[in-house]
Amino acid sequence: MTQPTPRTRVARIPDRGHYDAATIYAILDAAHLCHVGFALPQEDGAPPPPPQPFVTPTLFGRDGDQVYFHGSAASRMLRHAAGGFPVCLEVTIEDAIVLARSAFHHSMNYRSVVVLGTAELVTETAQKLRALEIIAENVVPGRWADVRAPYEQELKATSVLRLPLNEASAKIRTGPPKDEEEDYSLPIWAGILPLRQTAGELQPDPRLTPGIEIPEYLRKLSIG
Amino acid sequence: MTQPTPRTRVARIPDRGHYDAATIYAILDAAHLCHVGFALPQEDGAPPPPPQPFVTPTLFGRDGDQVYFHGSAASRMLRHAAGGFPVCLEVTIEDAIVLARSAFHHSMNYRSVVVLGTAELVTETAQKLRALEIIAENVVPGRWADVRAPYEQELKATSVLRLPLNEASAKIRTGPPKDEEEDYSLPIWAGILPLRQTAGELQPDPRLTPGIEIPEYLRKLSIG
Numbered sequence: 485m486t487q488p489t490p491r492t493r494v495a496r497i498p499d500r501g502h503y504d505a506a507t508i509y510a511i512l513d514a515a516h517l518c519h520v521g522f523a524l525p526q527e528d529g530a531p532p533p534p535p536q537p538f539v540t541p542t543l544f545g546r547d548g549d550q551v552y553f554h555g556s557a558a559s560r561m562l563r564h565a566a567g568g569f570p571v572c573l574e575v576t577i578e579d580a581i582v583l584a585r586s587a588f589h590h591s592m593n594y595r596s597v598v599v600l601g602t603a604e605l606v607t608e609t610a611q612k613l614r615a616l617e618i619i620a621e622n623v624v625p626g627r628w629a630d631v632r633a634p635y636e637q638e639l640k641a642t643s644v645l646r647l648p649l650n651e652a653s654a655k656i657r658t659g660p661p662k663d664e665e666e667d668y669s670l671p672i673w674a675g676i677l678p679l680r681q682t683a684g685e686l687q688p689d690p691r692l693t694p695g696i697e698i699p700e701y702l703r704k705l706s707i708g
Numbered sequence: 709m710t711q712p713t714p715r716t717r718v719a720r721i722p723d724r725g726h727y728d729a730a731t732i733y734a735i736l737d738a739a740h741l742c743h744v745g746f747a748l749p750q751e752d753g754a755p756p757p758p759p760q761p762f763v764t765p766t767l768f769g770r771d772g773d774q775v776y777f778h779g780s781a782a783s784r785m786l787r788h789a790a791g792g793f794p795v796c797l798e799v800t801i802e803d804a805i806v807l808a809r810s811a812f813h814h815s816m817n818y819r820s821v822v823v824l825g826t827a828e829l830v831t832e833t834a835q836k837l838r839a840l841e842i843i844a845e846n847v848v849p850g851r852w853a854d855v856r857a858p859y860e861q862e863l864k865a866t867s868v869l870r871l872p873l874n875e876a877s878a879k880i881r882t883g884p885p886k887d888e889e890e891d892y893s894l895p896i897w898a899g900i901l902p903l904r905q906t907a908g909e910l911q912p913d914p915r916l917t918p919g920i921e922i923p924e925y926l927r928k929l930s931i932g
Contacts, residue, residue: 491760496780517802517816521761523747535759536715537745539798541820556720574763578741578905581847583926587840587855588862590847592741596765616811623805623814624901631811632891638812660913667856673920675912677848677929681802684902689884696897702807705901 491600492653502654509546511595511654514577516623518544520553521572522564544573545615545622546649551599552606552615554644562643566605573599573647580676584661585668591657593676599652603645615644626701715824716877726878733770735819735878738801740847742768744777745796746788768797769839769846770873775823776830776839778868786867790829797823797871804900808885809892815881817900823876827869839868850925 487503488494494501502508520542523535540561544553551573555562565571580593606612613634620628634642661674686698686706698706711727712718718725726732744766747759764785768777775797779786789795804817830836837858844852858866885898910922910930922930 496783517800519743519745519763519798519800521743521745521747521763521796523745523759523761534793535747536794536824537747537761537796538824539743539745539763539796539822541798541800541818543816559720569758570760572745572761572763574743574765576741576743576765580911583848583851585856586858586862587844587852588858588866590844590851590855592767594765598763600760600762620811620814624807627807627814628811631814631896632809632894634810634812638810642812660911660915668915669917670856671917671920672855673912673922673926674916675910677910677926678908679905680908681903682906684904686899686901687804687884688897688899691884691892692898693893693895696895698897702897702901 488653489651492598492651494653494655500655500657502656505549505649507656508597508649508652508654511577511597512546512551512575513622514595515575516543517541518553519574520561520565521574522561522569524564543619543623545618545620547615547618549649551647551649552619552644553647554616554619554642557641557643559643562645565603565645566643568602571601571603571647578679579658580678582657582661582676583674585663585670585672585674589661589663591661593657593659596655597652599647599649601647601651603647606644606646609639612639612644615646616642624702624705626699630699630701712877713875716822716875718877718879724879724881726880729773729873731880732821732873732876732878735801735821736770736775736799737846738819739799740767741765742777743798744785744789745798746785746793748788767843767847769842771839771842773873775871775873776843776868777871778840778843778866781865781867783867786869789827789869790867792826794824795827795871802903803882804902806881806885806900807898809887809894809896809898813885813887815885817881817883820879821876823871823873825871825875827871830868830870833863836863836868839870840866848926848929850923854923854925
């Protein structure tokens, strides 16, 4: 994964493309939500019908050189992806709005990863539990060991997919705006507005049994 | 758009599906980043080759019953979408991590919209400028009027696409976790951790001309 494939090479602004595992893994590990793209044949198109793409947001987690994502075994996305059709798993972290002096040079600072490939169903129980733990721990570290483990019928109702990271690329923009040289003298404020996802104050379930304290691993996630 | 189509009907947990314009527009208007899914035929597959889906993050804006998105005229995604192929435009707003007592019932609170359809290129100059203004104002209200307008060659280098909102659906989860009845007595903390995107302190361009004040429309976006 240190070389792009023709499909993952960043064509627009190639300087923003990165293909090393360290860069790609760091972006994946900083995110918990991905968008999975898949394409279904259309029944009503003239032959050959153009496929209809779909994009589904879902939680994920990385383990070494693969990512796991999961959902209901009845989900259209998971059933399709498990059928050996190509998927695209995409992660975007927004870092800033880039405020240039010209409308044209406005941009975002971001870190994104695109993974192309074919996912496979994780069927063995111990592997499936381990994959679910990896996804859960990627969202809230410490949670998995604290909660009631899945029953067998819950595991059966859940599909877990494994996608290898051998065809992936990152795209990153950082830094201030880049304006046309003649625009730098314009009397327009320029710079960046940083963005980040922040956690609010934990809100207890109305049915929470009185006396249960917020565990430390959750307390440190909250900024409330 | 008050009735789902077979392709936009929320199949998993139908109670979370919404098809009215007010709900869909409110979610779109609360977001600025979307993910556009598209599918390209694969050259190396056995006939008929399965299409390869791609997902590209991009900024967007809504105007009435259509959304605009844009990018480099050379972008693969925009060239494909402008060619009349079906696309999927997806928006996700994460509202909270839902911490249930069982691993299985963990979830997210979110608002998402899926739009299916075929986009068309906006070619007329005034319409194109207006569409770019709508996208810009959806990201930073007040910015468009303050910056240097696009030159003709900048407009030519930019593709703007219009996607109608006539096949769209929203999916929303709100509220506390829903556990199995017998799990409510477990001594496990349960509730939600709210998430939101926040803006940091504006960082001036190192090349900013001294003496240019931060305009009010930007100052109020910052929490620094």
